[in-house]
Amino acid sequence: MPDGTPSPSLLRDADALIAAGLIAPDARDAIAAVEARYAVAITPAMRALIDDPAGPVGRQFVPDPAELVTAPHEMADPIGDDALSPVKGIVHRYPDRALLKPLLVCPVYCRFCFRREHVGPDGGLLTEAELAAAYDWIRARPQIREIILTGGDPLMLSPRRLSSIINTLSAIPHLEILRIHSRVPVADPARLTPALAESLATDKAMWLVLHANHASELTPAARAAIRLVQAQAVPVLGQSVLLRGVNDSEAALEALFRAMLAARVKPYYLHQLDPAPGTARFHVPIAEGRRLLAGLRGRVTGLAWPTYVLDIAGGHGKVPLGPDYLEPDGHVRDPWGVRHRLAPNLAPETASV
Template sequence: MLQRAGCSQYSAPMTAPIRSVDALIAAKLAPEADRAALEAVASRYATLIPAAFGALIEHPDDPIGRQVIPHPDEIRHAPHELADPIGDAAHSPVPGIVRRYPDRALLKPLLVCPLYCRFCFRREHVGPEGGLLDEAALERALAWLRGTPEITEVILTGGDPLMLSPRRLRQIVGALDAMPHVTTIRIHSRVPVAAPERITAEIADALETEKAMWLVLHANHAREFGPATRDALRLLQARAIPVLGQSVLLRGVNDDPDSLEDLLRAMVRHRIKPYYLHQLDPAPGTARFHVPIGEGQALLRALRGRVTGLAWPTYVLDIEGGHGKVPIGPSYLPEGGETVSDPSGAMHRLPTHALPSS
């Protein structure tokens, strides 16, 4: 992929996190000519590229750099883009809680991340200064969960819950562990790929619970899986924490069959079951990442039969306004039809016993 015009080839490994426009330009991750536009972006959206993730960048517009390096286009907002594209605010009964489904709820104890993705659907809210629930707010959120017995699953998200201290994480997991109606705890995190050094024995111990504990790792490209990530995942998996993978379909990152296949195979190699491939949520300034749904369906169709079923994710759209996720993957069985498509596209007649009821 071509690097952005005006940027020199990036070659020196990063040794410190990048948080500012000055640091971006000094590292040759952005041209001086973009300074004014990038300052405008920085006034609205946080920048953080941790050293471990930055070391993977080969040039500014490669599939790694593209995810995290600010771009002048971020201040250009399309009419269809929304500050809250999936309706968090409309479904938040108390601060820190989002409930869109009868049996599960999100708990967002903080809005800090190990890096700030340029396509993030919560980009209007996350940042280094944002959203840590204080003791009183956290207790109100936990009290709501205690008082809502139909909630059986709690998803810790944010921000990134693995950015919490081991003490705070242990406190939250312990509180959820004590709720009889909660059977499942899910952690959504980018930390094992973005800042794997944070996954310590202390963090792993803080996740100890009698409940079913799951980790859902967000990764978008195969090169995100280096030796440090492997070690971080092994530390968690050794605690009997199964790991699922979720990704966003992104232009210039994973929008061709080879890149998507490499990502899915990398997950399976690291004992991760690919779970969701998300259609991009239309957050402000993210249009350059958009891949039409038809292209996404064609990508998955190209991989059907080419990769193991273990590597097959569910392609989903999160309906605007908080109406929930729905599968939008390719169909092989026309509704009401008498034929079915094989992975190559050839049609076959259904056996009589499998024909739709009239």
């Protein structure tokens, strides 16, 4: 199967969603209007987890007419990818690292995706000439130490093509770290074959960052796919998006992070939702997100605690959102909210925070 070619078993349009019982027949025209603008794909692995289209898994992937309503604060390129792309396929936001997007195909299309205006089944696959130009751009910048392969989803590439990309990047002397961001291990675990896992082999430091938002996504098949990656001595981190109706409770977040740890995946980032068009129904206010994270402190191991981050609109980078425990009057709150006075040498005016 060529890179990015959709599986015939994917649910890709309103008729398939009706046949699968995920939307009502009278919603066909409204959902067809959504699919005309934003890509739709639900894998068999994800379909098996959807017992309610409005539940925590269905809500992530089943299209909704609300997606065609753009709120005033929403934008087509919320994190500034386009403005920070010096050559096709490259995004350069931080001095020491850059993104390489070799394709724009995903196994599933999340209804809250911040790149929803760009990803889709047409592929966006970089040509050999475009890849060569991206490699040349990286080679010419010795300050770049890390390349993050993203897209789309790099694990939608064939083992041969992914191995070629990794080998070429590995031969660039000043690169120290390679990172892959992927939804494949949970969304389409059958795609992650031993051959695809072996294509990650490199003498550089390689990391996989897994995107999962609900504990139920960490199925036995997903855990088996993750183990194939880990068997290549590739550590796996987890990133999630805080989403209304998906994981917006202490119980849901705790279950998610515990499921990640059980799969030997370290929760890394919990993202504040990026304001992409038509995603307002997923929004959780930052103050609520901070309360949720604070509620988990002391309740779960520190290994299960991600950094809660905001990617500042316009491409200004990620910043941590807290919660905070140090107070300006020389006190610090413990995980249960009790205030304690700091030693004088740790007072806020001298403390490193």
